[in-house]
Amino acid sequence: MSVSRLVVHNLRNLTNVDIRPSPAVNLVYGKNGSGKTSLLESVNLLTLGRSFRSHKIKPLIQEDRPVLTVFGRVGEGDAGVPLGVSRARNGESVFKAQGRPVESLAELASYLPLQVINADAFSLLEGSPKVRRQFLDWLVFHVEPDFYPAWKAAQRCLKHRNTILRRGRISTPEMAPWNQELIAQTERIQAFRVACFERLMESFSALFGELDLAQGLNLSLYRGWDKELNFAQALESGTERDIRQGFTGVGFHRADIRIKVNGQNAADILSRGQQKLLVCALKVAQGKVYERITNRKCVYLVDDLPAELDKIHRLQLVSWLEALGTQVFITGVERSALLEPWLGNTRREIKVFHVERGEITSEDYPSGE
Numbered sequence: 001m002s003v004s005r006l007v008v009h010n011l012r013n014l015t016n017v018d019i020r021p022s023p024a025v026n027l028v029y030g031k032n033g034s035g036k037t038s039l040l041e042s043v044n045l046l047t048l049g050r051s052f053r054s055h056k057i058k059p060l061i062q063e064d065r066p067v068l069t070v071f072g073r074v075g076e077g078d079a080g081v082p083l084g085v086s087r088a089r090n091g092e093s094v095f096k097a098q099g100r101p102v103e104s105l106a107e108l109a110s111y112l113p114l115q116v117i118n119a120d121a122f123s124l125l126e127g128s129p130k131v132r133r134q135f136l137d138w139l140v141f142h143v144e145p146d147f148y149p150a151w152k153a154a155q156r157c158l159k160h161r162n163t164i165l166r167r168g169r170i171s172t173p174e175m176a177p178w179n180q181e182l183i184a185q186t187e188r189i190q191a192f193r194v195a196c197f198e199r200l201m202e203s204f205s206a207l208f209g210e211l212d213l214a215q216g217l218n219l220s221l222y223r224g225w226d227k228e229l230n231f232a233q234a235l236e237s238g239t240e241r242d243i244r245q246g247f248t249g250v251g252f253h254r255a256d257i258r259i260k261v262n263g264q265n266a267a268d269i270l271s272r273g274q275q276k277l278l279v280c281a282l283k284v285a286q287g288k289v290y291e292r293i294t295n296r297k298c299v300y301l302v303d304d305l306p307a308e309l310d311k312i313h314r315l316q317l318v319s320w321l322e323a324l325g326t327q328v329f330i331t332g333v334e335r336s337a338l339l340e341p342w343l344g345n346t347r348r349e350i351k352v353f354h355v356e357r358g359e360i361t362s363e364d365y366p367s368g369e
């Protein structure tokens, strides 16, 4: 899967953009504030209906304009699927695929699986368990069709159970069916997550295992309750605490990926550059597993590649992306720093885009080199 055409109107400082990206390597350079990240945001918007920077829509719409639109073709050349998104200041939105409104944002997302590596990527190490849980669940959601219904059903049970807990007067006949259903759905969610986590770790070790950085590194899946107990036992033994707290303290909603170096949190031990490379490896590993299972490739958006990564680490990430053979959009301030790691390392088509005050010009490498 790749974006073969991208047309953007009134997104931040991008007033009128129409580009035909390479199905392989797209390098986007320009000064600070020129509009590079906005271009990546437009790809994100096209498939997820929102930015990766913020859930708010108004800041995305160009000042003094009522609406922003992004149109794109996804697939091979002009034969690709047309996708269109418009978001208006007054709250109106249109999401279209193949010329008709989509049934859900999940349908829109299914046309173009995306992986984003940007400054927020560090939150995979520093952030709350929710960030890591969502990271794993992205994969589970995309490769296991029964996961989402199970997850939704479990969420429903949790909500009802918590409402009963908050009321304080617990009646067993009222609570029992929610507990039973929660246990059944949690076991399914857990099985899906374990299977995906194992595949993810296999792929991650193949990428990362050889690096010095891998010394002492350990990633493990925390299920969301004591590993000595099954979920039914954990729920039962936590009942009094749940009543006191007014919510369910154990379960699928507490799962986490624990990332440690010699027993300490990786975020407390690794340098920024090391953290970024580790996060990149996790995202590339995820893309690999996704491809193996679905036979489809993710598109990678890498905002400000040089930030935090030295030459060797940039080269490492580029070699991983190249091995994936996927479409990438990579931004940076300096053209040479963006191009350098690819030179001699890819036979695929490179396009270089220069952004200046929201205007984009493109060149096919190696023209003019």
Ligand SMILES: Nc1ncnc2c1ncn2[C@@H]1O[C@H](COP(=O)(O)OP(=O)(O)OP(=O)(O)O)[C@@H](O)[C@H]1O
Residues within 6 Å of the ligand: 011, 012, 013, 014, 030, 031, 032, 033, 034, 035, 036, 037, 038, 039, 058, 059, 060, 061, 062, 063, 333
């Ligand atoms: N709603 C808006 N309307 C008009 N311009 C906007 C709006 N929101 C942001 N901008 C401007 O659009 C420009 C695009 O910013 P963007 O973050 O894409 O730049 P960038 O090239 O990625 O910069 P950096 O290298 O600093 O990360 C900025 O100059 C910003 O001030």
